[in-house]
Amino acid sequence: MIVIRADRAIVDGAEQPVAVVVDGELIVDVVERDAAVPGAEEVLLAPDEVLLPGLVDTHVHVNEPGRAEWEGFATATRAAAAGGVTTIVDMPLNSLPPTVDVAALEIKRKAADGRCSVDVGFWGGAVPGNEGELRGLHDAGVQGVKCFLIDSGVPEFPPLLDPTAALRAIAAFDGLMLAHAEDGALVTAAKGRHYADFVASRPAAAEDSAIARLLAAARETGARVHVVHLSSADALPMLAAAKAEGVRVTVETCPHYLTLTAEEVPDGDTRFKCCPPVRGSANQDALWQGLADGTIDMVVSDHSPCTPELKRLETGDFGEAWGGIASLQLSLPVTWSAARERGHSLADVVRWMAQRPADLVGLSRKGCIAAGQDADLAVLAPDETFVVGQLHHRNPLTPYSGRTLHGVVRNTWLRGAPVTAVPRGRLLRRE
Numbered sequence: 001m002i003v004i005r006a007d008r009a010i011v012d013g014a015e016q017p018v019a020v021v022v023d024g025e026l027i028v029d030v031v032e033r034d035a036a037v038p039g040a041e042e043v044l045l046a047p048d049e050v051l052l053p054g055l056v057d058t059h060v061h062v063n064e065p066g067r068a069e070w071e072g073f074a075t076a077t078r079a080a081a082a083g084g085v086t087t088i089v090d091m092p093l094n095s096l097p098p099t100v101d102v103a104a105l106e107i108k109r110k111a112a113d114g115r116c117s118v119d120v121g122f123w124g125g126a127v128p129g130n131e132g133e134l135r136g137l138h139d140a141g142v143q144g145v146k147c148f149l150i151d152s153g154v155p156e157f158p159p160l161l162d163p164t165a166a167l168r169a170i171a172a173f174d175g176l177m178l179a180h181a182e183d184g185a186l187v188t189a190a191k192g193r194h195y196a197d198f199v200a201s202r203p204a205a206a207e208d209s210a211i212a213r214l215l216a217a218a219r220e221t222g223a224r225v226h227v228v229h230l231s232s233a234d235a236l237p238m239l240a241a242a243k244a245e246g247v248r249v250t251v252e253t254c255p256h257y258l259t260l261t262a263e264e265v266p267d268g269d270t271r272f273k274c275c276p277p278v279r280g281s282a283n284q285d286a287l288w289q290g291l292a293d294g295t296i297d298m299v300v301s302d303h304s305p306c307t308p309e310l311k312r313l314e315t316g317d318f319g320e321a322w323g324g325i326a327s328l329q330l331s332l333p334v335t336w337s338a339a340r341e342r343g344h345s346l347a348d349v350v351r352w353m354a355q356r357p358a359d360l361v362g363l364s365r366k367g368c369i370a371a372g373q374d375a376d377l378a379v380l381a382p383d384e385t386f387v388v389g390q391l392h393h394r395n396p397l398t399p400y401s402g403r404t405l406h407g408v409v410r411n412t413w414l415r416g417a418p419v420t421a422v423p424r425g426r427l428l429r430r431e
């Protein structure tokens with residue numbers, strides 16, 4: 001047995017002094033800071049450290065197998081652990097084959113097996129014509145399936161222009177559908193180095209239109225849906241109304257939408273390119289309001305790296321560059337640095353980045369510090385700063401390079417032991 005004593009820990013939604021008792025892989029008790037725990041090995045946190053539950057990042061593109069030169073399970077999960085993230089859920093596209101049937105899921109599990117430093121779950125994919133595969137994927141343990149309502153950027157993962165048939169299939173077994181919500185009819189081809197032109201090519205109205213379509217289909221079918229990477233704050237009233245009306249919808253946004261603004265993106269700096277795009281500062285303020293009032297449920301990374309060549313930094317053309325921001329290792333300090341400025345607490349950050357993502361995928365032993373939970377923990381020094389330098393990501397490009405951030409992750413525990421170079425991560429199945 002181990003007892004971890006912390007003057008500051010996030011437990012039951014608030015910061016408090018506790019002692020966490022760990023037996024094997026599990027938290028078996030949470031007691032008073034100085035309670036006697038006979039026979040237990042003692043671990044004392046420093047006064048400037050806060051004990052958090054390990055974060056759960058349900059939006060990670062690992063890209064292995066098939067595009068492992070973009071990112072792979074070993075590097076992605078090492079980066080996750082270094083950033084205090086103890087569970088990731090891998091997206092079904094950009095790897096080859098895409099995870100659109102059970103055979104492809106098994107290929108992906110084989111690629112991940114034995115290489116992971118944190119626990120890894122998997123999303124399946126919904127593409128035109130694979131409605132018949134969705135039940136099989138669900139039964140094989142995916143946490144849900146993802147679709148695109150617009151071109152995905154890779155030809156092997158075509159969009160579902162009308163998600164109704166897939167949603168009907170999913171509703172039959174009470175599954176979960178994630179949707180990349182942009183409307184291709186309102187998006188134009190981007191070209192050139194001017195960031196403002198790129199944002200104009202993918203307007204907020206394109207997101208709003210696709211979200212309206214998704215909500216209508218969810219209403220019609222009764223299926224559970226989740227909007228990934230919300231950038232348009234204009235969609236918040238519609239999402240809040242749908243939630244109030246009982247539509248089964250949840251919403252995530254990402255650290256980049258909460259911390260980067262269109263005004264500051266240098267022309268030609270394609271490290272900032274993602275779809276939907278980072279928008280203006282007034283939009284960002286409204287996204288924070290949406291998080292504060294609960295319309296946005298959670299913050300996940302959408303870590304989606306590629307090779308440096310594909311970012312086309314030499315031309316800086318936002319039309320040609322791959323869209324995706326690398327941030328897995330940094331999502332906690334990036335989000336915390338901005339959250340503290342806006343008066344939010346670490347308990348808020350834990351709710352957005354651990355508890356709610358765990359709830360989304362129904363991982364009942366992840367996302368909080370309580371008896372019966374996996375002993376997945378992160379030790380954070382929230383007031384210490386660091387400058388973003390070398391990361392564990394396979395490729396070094398990130399828009400956060402050189403930034404000074406608050407929040408140093410000093411240690412990460414996975415199921416009862418600190419993460420080391422030996423990969424102990426497990427492949428998860430839906431409970």
Ligand SMILES: [Zn+2]
Nearest residue numbers: 061091302304
């Ligand atoms: Zn993504």
